[in-house]
Amino acid sequence: MNPGTFPFDACRPLRFGYGxxxxxxxxxxxxxxxxxxxxxxxxxxxxxxxxxxxLAPDLAARTRRVAHRLGALGLDVTVETGARYVLDPRRKHxxxxxxxxxxxxxxxxxxxLRAVRVAADLGAxxxxxxxGIVPEGTDTDTAWKRLAETxxxxxDAAASAGVPLxxxxxxxxxxxxxxxxxxxxxxxxxxxxxxxTLDIGHCQCLEPLSPADCVRAAxxxxxxxxxxxxxxxxxxxxxxxxGEIDFPPVLAALAATGYQGLTVVELPRHSHAGPHHAGHSxxxxxxxxxxxxxxxPRPAPALQQAAPPHGAPSTAPEGSSTP
Numbered sequence: 001m002n003p004g005t006f007p008f009d010a011c012r013p014l015r016f017g018y019g020x021x022x023x024x025x026x027x028x029x030x031x032x033x034x035x036x037x038x039x040x041x042x043x044x045x046x047x048x049x050x051x052x053x054x055l056a057p058d059l060a061a062r063t064r065r066v067a068h069r070l071g072a073l074g075l076d077v078t079v080e081t082g083a084r085y086v087l088d089p090r091r092k093h094x095x096x097x098x099x100x101x102x103x104x105x106x107x108x109x110x111x112x113l114r115a116v117r118v119a120a121d122l123g124a125x126x127x128x129x130x131x132g133i134v135p136e137g138t139d140t141d142t143a144w145k146r147l148a149e150t151x152x153x154x155x156d157a158a159a160s161a162g163v164p165l166x167x168x169x170x171x172x173x174x175x176x177x178x179x180x181x182x183x184x185x186x187x188x189x190x191x192x193x194x195x196x197t198l199d200i201g202h203c204q205c206l207e208p209l210s211p212a213d214c215v216r217a218a219x220x221x222x223x224x225x226x227x228x229x230x231x232x233x234x235x236x237x238x239x240x241x242x243g244e245i246d247f248p249p250v251l252a253a254l255a256a257t258g259y260q261g262l263t264v265v266e267l268p269r270h271s272h273a274g275p276h277h278a279g280h281s282x283x284x285x286x287x288x289x290x291x292x293x294x295x296x297p298r299p300a301p302a303l304q305q306a307a308p309p310h311g312a313p314s315t316a317p318e319g320s321s322t323p
Contacts, residue, residue, distance in 0.1 A: 096132025
């Protein structure tokens, strides 16, 4: 086989989910029932005040009820931790793993520890997280040290629970690119529980490689995938067809890796029309999957046009933070 081509394995269809952060106006049970009715294979469950609040009392009992519903509906799950204000009602995604205050960093780590326990009780494929932006006045060496130190007990808990921790490169964050993910791996000594969340839109936005090539490069560490459309250099999650991504090659590359986790649609800023977008996204992805299955293998695409400066936030409304 030509090393620049990957055949599509039609015998191993991809497994698609939808993120509850794009269904924030629905009760969790209503959201799960909707996704099951639409034919999704699973759900990206963002722990938030409206959907399995990780800070409210009786978390273990509430988690058991959700596990029962997921089983009854035949939905798999990945646990996501990108809720905007779950820890701080005034700071979006605050506090982060990079905050100067050790107590604030510990609060974020505690959220991730709770997420690991929830994921283990739900039988989830992975727990998603991200680094956060570098605080003003903090040099990058210090930020990387804080990230590694704060994640270490979370990785230990993930190892004990048998649930991978899947870190997401996020435009504008300290850990913004695939190269940054590998930097973190090296700092931590390549711990077995540390995996990768690959957001296909972020690849289009920021990476020097095409999204399909990013999938191939990320394959050994891939534990979770998020997907949406996006434009080059603009961090704005878009419905399929509104951006610039050619999806059949991306899905072909993903299938060729043998990845069998969930590929979760990530449209948090379209939650006001969540049921509409959930209804349209799955047919789009299945059609792209079928297009990939019938297409002839082709050489991997060349590098995209130059990316914005490393980790640079765009001027789009979603800016430098996880949406």
